[in-house]
Amino acid sequence: MSDRPLPTKDRLILSAATLFRTRGYHGVGLADLLSDAKAPKGSLYHHFPNGKSDLAMAAATWASDEMLRLIAASFDGSDTFKDGATTLCFKLAKLFDITGWDTCPIAATLFEGPDNDSFRSHANHIYEGWIAEVYDHAARLGLSASEAQAKSEHLFMLIQGGWTLARARRSSDVIRQMTNRL
Amino acid sequence: MSDRPLPTKDRLILSAATLFRTRGYHGVGLADLLSDAKAPKGSLYHHFPNGKSDLAMAAATWASDEMLRLIAASFDGSDTFKDGATTLCFKLAKLFDITGWDTCPIAATLFEGPDNDSFRSHANHIYEGWIAEVYDHAARLGLSASEAQAKSEHLFMLIQGGWTLARARRSSDVIRQMTNRL
DNA sequence: CACACGCTGGACCAATCGGTCTAATCCTGT
DNA sequence: ACAGGATTAGACCGATTGGTCCAGCGTGTG
Numbered sequence: 001m002s003d004r005p006l007p008t009k010d011r012l013i014l015s016a017a018t019l020f021r022t023r024g025y026h027g028v029g030l031a032d033l034l035s036d037a038k039a040p041k042g043s044l045y046h047h048f049p050n051g052k053s054d055l056a057m058a059a060a061t062w063a064s065d066e067m068l069r070l071i072a073a074s075f076d077g078s079d080t081f082k083d084g085a086t087t088l089c090f091k092l093a094k095l096f097d098i099t100g101w102d103t104c105p106i107a108a109t110l111f112e113g114p115d116n117d118s119f120r121s122h123a124n125h126i127y128e129g130w131i132a133e134v135y136d137h138a139a140r141l142g143l144s145a146s147e148a149q150a151k152s153e154h155l156f157m158l159i160q161g162g163w164t165l166a167r168a169r170r171s172s173d174v175i176r177q178m179t180n181r182l
Numbered sequence: 183m184s185d186r187p188l189p190t191k192d193r194l195i196l197s198a199a200t201l202f203r204t205r206g207y208h209g210v211g212l213a214d215l216l217s218d219a220k221a222p223k224g225s226l227y228h229h230f231p232n233g234k235s236d237l238a239m240a241a242a243t244w245a246s247d248e249m250l251r252l253i254a255a256s257f258d259g260s261d262t263f264k265d266g267a268t269t270l271c272f273k274l275a276k277l278f279d280i281t282g283w284d285t286c287p288i289a290a291t292l293f294e295g296p297d298n299d300s301f302r303s304h305a306n307h308i309y310e311g312w313i314a315e316v317y318d319h320a321a322r323l324g325l326s327a328s329e330a331q332a333k334s335e336h337l338f339m340l341i342q343g344g345w346t347l348a349r350a351r352r353s354s355d356v357i358r359q360m361t362n363r364l
Numbered sequence: 365c366a367c368a369c370g371c372t373g374g375a376c377c378a379a380t381c382g383g384t385c386t387a388a389t390c391c392t393g394t
Numbered sequence: 395a396c397a398g399g400a401t402t403a404g405a406c407c408g409a410t411t412g413g414t415c416c417a418g419c420g421t422g423t424g
Contacts, residue, residue, distance in 0.1 A: 030381075042401075045385095123350050165335070224372055234412065370420090376414085376416105378412105380410085383409105391399090
């Protein structure tokens with residue numbers, strides 16, 4: 001991680017997103033974070049006055065934006081909901097193989113934090129954003145409102161649970177196979 | 183937690199299971215653990231020579247056994263797979279409301295630990311145990327081998343993902359509603 | 365009674381934790 | 395060239411971390 005030309009703030013966010021999702025919020029110390037991002041402590045507290053927790057929020061938001069892009073990219077080229085959902089699963093399986101057995105970045109980052117409630121509500125906001133994004137594509141592709149809602153939530157749960165199982169097994173196969181159950 | 187008559191070792195396991203699942207492995211310090219279990223540090227290292235990590239393993243196993251009992255209780259009185267799966271979901275939703283928005287105890291405890299690989303393989307072993315338990319009931323209720331395998335994995339993923347969404351929303355509704363998608 | 369052993373209680377430790385603070389440096393607009 | 399805000403660098407802090415160690419306790423067996 002942490003290419004040189006990136007500004008310090010972005011390097012911090014990128015390192016945080018990577019480390020938090022592999023070891024969890026409390027599993028990463030500021031020392032790890034700063035050495036990975038090649039940034040001094042002063043910079044952290046300049047860009048994120050509240051320190052670690054601010055950085056965690058930013059990292060989760062960044063990870064969420066990536067996920068939203070992935071969803072859009074999967075559904076944009078598809079003619080049916082099932083097609084879009086299937087390519088999303090395949091893209092995620094590939095991502096799983098590349099990054100290697102991490103957790104959901106949101107859950108790892110926000111479900112442990114100290115100031116539990118603001119973390120939790122931010123996680124909720126992010127998850128609803130994913131579901132809403134899928135919902136919009138579902139509606140666009142002809143599903144009724146109630147069906148679109150049910151299917152987008154269903155897909156969310158499958159991905160979330162499938163990713164967990166894939167991590168335990170160290171194999172992305174389940175993520176690909178679950179497309180049969182859409 | 184931690185009734186008086188329970189032996190120290192059990193109190194430690196119980197406290198560990200409770201605390202780890204709400205704040206994660208690294209989010210719980212030995213001090214919290216010991217004060218919750220009303221046990222001195224010496225006892226911890228007497229019963230669990232490797233300290234925190236041994237205790238985490240035991241706590242995960244204990245939580246897994248409870249889950250296995252819950253699965254058995256749900257399917258034993260049911261005549262079809264769908265019935266069993268539905269009552270399992272309802273039991274879990276009720277459990278969610280009682281314990282209150284925790285994570286999956288296995289994921290919270292074992293997916294962050296220091297000695298990552300033995301933790302991960304233990305988590306995998308536990309998850310496969312759950313799926314195998316559901317599989318046995320599915321086969322007993324007449325499903326073919328391949329269908330039983332697919333359905334039990336599917337149920338696992340739904341529960342795992344549904345629980346996460348329920349936690350973010352602070353509502354067990356999704357866990358109940360997902361029975362329509364079995 | 366005496367010995368042994370499973371267990372408890374807690375003092376103590378080095379390392380690390382997240383966070384504060386200030387001086388130096390960089391960069392930009394004038 | 396200069397001023398002045400933005401950014402960096404890192405020494406320093408008290409609190410807490412997981413872990414070690416041993417003296418004593420209680421109980422059951424010889």
